[in-house]
Amino acid sequence: MEQASGQRPLRADAERTVQAILEAAERVLSADPAATMEQIARAAGVARTTVHRRFTSRDALVDALAEWAARQFHDAVASAHPDSAPPLVALYQVTANVLRVKLGWGFAMGRSGPGNPEVDRVHAEVIEQCGGLFRRAQEHGVLRPDVDPEWARRVYYALIHEATRERSHSKAPERVDELATRVVDTLLQGVGQEGPPLTRDSGPKGTPRS
Amino acid sequence: MEQASGQRPLRADAERTVQAILEAAERVLSADPAATMEQIARAAGVARTTVHRRFTSRDALVDALAEWAARQFHDAVASAHPDSAPPLVALYQVTANVLRVKLGWGFAMGRSGPGNPEVDRVHAEVIEQCGGLFRRAQEHGVLRPDVDPEWARRVYYALIHEATRERSHSKAPERVDELATRVVDTLLQGVGQEGPPLTRDSGPKGTPRS
DNA sequence: AGAATACGCTACATCGTTGTTGCAAGTTGC
DNA sequence: GCAACTTGCAACAACGATGTAGCGTATTCT
Numbered sequence: 001m002e003q004a005s006g007q008r009p010l011r012a013d014a015e016r017t018v019q020a021i022l023e024a025a026e027r028v029l030s031a032d033p034a035a036t037m038e039q040i041a042r043a044a045g046v047a048r049t050t051v052h053r054r055f056t057s058r059d060a061l062v063d064a065l066a067e068w069a070a071r072q073f074h075d076a077v078a079s080a081h082p083d084s085a086p087p088l089v090a091l092y093q094v095t096a097n098v099l100r101v102k103l104g105w106g107f108a109m110g111r112s113g114p115g116n117p118e119v120d121r122v123h124a125e126v127i128e129q130c131g132g133l134f135r136r137a138q139e140h141g142v143l144r145p146d147v148d149p150e151w152a153r154r155v156y157y158a159l160i161h162e163a164t165r166e167r168s169h170s171k172a173p174e175r176v177d178e179l180a181t182r183v184v185d186t187l188l189q190g191v192g193q194e195g196p197p198l199t200r201d202s203g204p205k206g207t208p209r210s
Numbered sequence: 211m212e213q214a215s216g217q218r219p220l221r222a223d224a225e226r227t228v229q230a231i232l233e234a235a236e237r238v239l240s241a242d243p244a245a246t247m248e249q250i251a252r253a254a255g256v257a258r259t260t261v262h263r264r265f266t267s268r269d270a271l272v273d274a275l276a277e278w279a280a281r282q283f284h285d286a287v288a289s290a291h292p293d294s295a296p297p298l299v300a301l302y303q304v305t306a307n308v309l310r311v312k313l314g315w316g317f318a319m320g321r322s323g324p325g326n327p328e329v330d331r332v333h334a335e336v337i338e339q340c341g342g343l344f345r346r347a348q349e350h351g352v353l354r355p356d357v358d359p360e361w362a363r364r365v366y367y368a369l370i371h372e373a374t375r376e377r378s379h380s381k382a383p384e385r386v387d388e389l390a391t392r393v394v395d396t397l398l399q400g401v402g403q404e405g406p407p408l409t410r411d412s413g414p415k416g417t418p419r420s
Numbered sequence: 421a422g423a424a425t426a427c428g429c430t431a432c433a434t435c436g437t438t439g440t441t442g443c444a445a446g447t448t449g450c
Numbered sequence: 451g452c453a454a455c456t457t458g459c460a461a462c463a464a465c466g467a468t469g470t471a472g473c474g475t476a477t478t479c480t
Contacts (some may be wrong), residue, residue, distance in 0.1 A: 011448060013457060034244055036437060047458050052439060143401055151392070152401045158368040180362065188402025191353055191362045221425060246467065257428050262469060415477060
């Protein structure tokens with residue numbers, strides 16, 4: 001077992017094949033989570049038997065995929081120094097980094113599920129870091145004191161996920177910055193006008209009271 | 211084809227069986243989208259063959275489920291009068307109604323996909339209504355003028371979806387109101403302190419250090 | 421009560437997917 | 451150039467899920 005993880009040094013072409021399979025699996029499985037090995041193999045431009053040679057089973061393949069994505073995810077968050085940089089800077093940096101990764105590996109990151117314990121461990125670690133960041137943000141007055149940090153984190157995740165569902169997947173760096181700005185803006189400010197909305201009546205416009 | 215849709219008047223007990231199957235399918239499929247007919251049948255308390263008697267195929271079952279959920283979704287939105295009530299009232303009402311439905315039928319609503327054209331039509335209609343509501347909200351000064359209405363709608367969907375992922379699924383009415391309040395609050399205000407965050411430097415704030 | 425309908429159960433046919441094996445041909449690396 | 455490695459291809463076995471059919475029994479409706 002564990003053929004995909006560098007058990008023994010693979011030859012150059014074999015290494016490329018593994019990479020091609022992983023990328024194809026990402027693409028195909030994000031479109032249809034129940035896709036067959038045949039579809040994945042065709043998308044990777046290899047024979048189905050070759051896929052089985054590199055990954056002992058279908059589960060092993062999606063496991064490797066999830067593990068690879070989890071590592072990318074972790075690195076994207078960690079490289080933004082979420083527990084040392086100023087909260088707002090770190091928040092933006094984390095957002096941009098994660099978006100960059102998730103734009104290309106959307107499938108493998110969503111389907112974490114209780115499968116690989118290693119993947120769960122990494123995800124929990126990331127949640128821990130995000131939680132710490134949000135706590136610091138709250139102490140620094142970036143977040144409102146009365147919001148549940150857990151809810152804030154989940155909203156944050158959801159916004160990032162939604163941002164990756166944008167039309168026209170141009171992975172250009174400036175596009176990522178634009179998306180990150182929108183995510184952070186929406187997270188902190190929402191989409192409404194200033195002023196507490198629910199405590200006031202439905203009073204339409206007229207008195208924006210600038 | 212089309213056995214589930216009242217082709218011919220079913221007997222009372224048969225009608226109940228159909229209902230039980232749909233509810234069980236919702237529960238089981240939300241836990242595992244690739245669940246077997248056997249699992250669904252067991253969960254419904256009937257034999258697998260009975261499921262096949264009521265639904266010609268597996269696809270027909272999930273189709274019926276999606277159609278049923280789409281109708282519920284549509285009714286939940288329409289009954290809030292999204293294009294006549296004051297925007298803020300309508301927004302809250304729509305949120306509460308949709309939450310009420312989705313708390314019990316989360317699976318069938320997420321998996322819309324390009325399957326049943328009727329389902330797609332209903333969903334498009336709902337999106338149309340939401341779009342109109344958000345446009346009116348913008349005109350009434352509830353939404354900021356510079357936000358993309360489409361982005362606002364997607365954020366709205368994501369927040370509702372996230373709210374249904376809460377621990378402890380108590381479908382108590384007051385719980386729904388609490389969730390709806392949180393969703394609308396977060397949508398309009400976000401989770402941050404007042405003031406534009408990204409234009410200012412990382413400086414935490416006016417020294418809250420109590 | 422009687423006819424129609426619905427259900428559970430068993431058995432069976434079919435199909436698609438998974439995973440394996442062997443061999444020939446092509447590629448890489450020394 | 452040669453040995454080791456890798457891939458494609460074809461064939462095969464095993465498995466689970468889907469869908470069908472028949473029969474005996476239970477329920478509903480009138």
